[in-house]
Amino acid sequence: MKALKENRMKKNKTGLLCVLLVVCALMLAACKKEETSEPQAKEFGKDIVFEVNGMEVTIGEWNLYARPTISGINNLYGKEIWDFKMDAEGKLFGESLRDDIQKKIVSVKLVASKADELGVVLTEDDKSEIALKADEYLEKLSEDLKEKYSITEEDVEKVYTDNMMARKVYEHLILNVDTTADDEEVRHMDLRYIMYPKVYENRSGETEFHTDEEIESKRAEFNNVREKVSSGKDIELKDFETEELTVTDIVADLARLKEMLPEEQAGVVFWLRNKEVSPIIETEEALFLFECENVRDEENTNAARIKVIERREQQVFEEAYSEWKKEVKIENNESLWKTLASGQE
Secondary structure (H helix, E strand, O other), rough: HHHHHHHHHHHHHHHHHHHHHHHHHHHHHHHHHHHHOOOOOOOOOOOEEEEOOOOOEEEEHHHHHHHHHHHHHHHHHHHHHHHOOOOOOOOOOOHHHHOOOOOOOOHHHHHHOOOHHHHOOOHHHHHHHHHHHHHHHHHHHHHHHHHHHOOOHHHHHHHHHHHHHHHHHHHHHHHOOOOOOHHHOOEEEEEEEEEOOOOOOOOOOOEEEEHHHHHHHHHHHHHHHHHHHHOOOOOOOOHHHOOOOOOOEEEOOOOHHHHHHOHHHHHHHHHOOOEEEEOOOOOEEEEEEEEEEEOHHHHHHHHHHHHHHHHHHHHHHHOOOOOHHOOOOOOOEEEHHHHHOOHHH
């Protein structure tokens, strides 16, 4: 009995060893196959153009972004433009435009995808606005065009939703941007000036310099004009306009004045008050005399303030977006991708 039991145990161990050897062999074979096999191409649904970070973009969505641009280009330039070579490497116009459209879609998708992370949500009013705009769009789109461009109600709502969400994410990012601006950054003023150039062109078209005596005579004339305009007797710079001394009206900020004058003298003009006349300002090229008509041109000052704020907002957004772009993964459906560069409608 004891011998029989030992014999069985030997057989069981032998059988188990065989099983383990077979399993190991299979595992090694699988590993070897995995190491040597080519990576499998990603499979896409037939209506998927590409994926960005796993988010699918359908052909219907693509056409909602692309078709207005493509139709406009075909109408303006004809379909021959799509095969025009854009660079020395032979990249075609159609390929370049296709890539630009993809960048636009990717940016919208990427920004919108950050909503949850930032705690941005659509309100009921936002959802109602999206539904209304989607209905209005679909009502204007014929059934033939819907079928031709594979545009569904879901596609339209998705595009409006993504764009609404991206806008709200942008607004969230710029919420705390500083909206103040110093006078030196934004204030524009209404000015008048007369100028006497030290250099002129003679009848032969040659450049000549006024003599020191002529320039000194003009300094004295400018001083006389300045005294009279500053006298408080309702005399203005324009009262002294002659064929030689033309009065010029400009709207200028500090940057514009610095383009015309040395920095220190530009500052003198910039801080003039209403109806105040500057000292004679002299550069290597000319003599100037400025009169301030209005220390603050509200329309141009407000426009400049808006531009300053918009630059700050754009900087805040670009800093965030540059980080988000680092994680972008785009996979194209190659079977569709090449056809999108043809300009076909």
